[in-house]
Amino acid sequence: MAKTWCIANPLASPAALQRDIDSLCNGIVDCTSIQPRGSCYNPNTVADHASVALNLNYKNHQSQQQFCTGDGFITVSNPSHGSCVFP
Numbered sequence: 001m002a003k004t005w006c007i008a009n010p011l012a013s014p015a016a017l018q019r020d021i022d023s024l025c026n027g028i029v030d031c032t033s034i035q036p037r038g039s040c041y042n043p044n045t046v047a048d049h050a051s052v053a054l055n056l057n058y059k060n061h062q063s064q065q066q067f068c069t070g071d072g073f074i075t076v077s078n079p080s081h082g083s084c085v086f087p
Helices: 014-024 047-061
Strands: 005-008 072-075
Touching: 014 047, 047 072
Parallel strands: none
Antiparallel strands: 005 072
C-alpha cells in the first residue's frame, strides 16, 4: 500500500484552513513545528501550516481516510520540504 499524507485542499478557503489550524492546534495535535522558529514554519502561509496540522491529525488516526475530509486532500506525493518533514 502506498504511503499517503493529508494536506490542505487547494480549493479550501484560507478562512476554513485557519479554523482547522485553530481547532487542531488547540490540544488535538502538537503544532510546535508551525510556530516561529519551528521546522515547518516556513513558508509562513495558512495553507502550508494547515497541511502540517491536518497531516498530524491524519497520522494520529493511523491514516484513516475519514480523518482527511473537507479541507483536507489525500496525496501520495510526500509534501516534506527542507527541514519540514511530514511523517
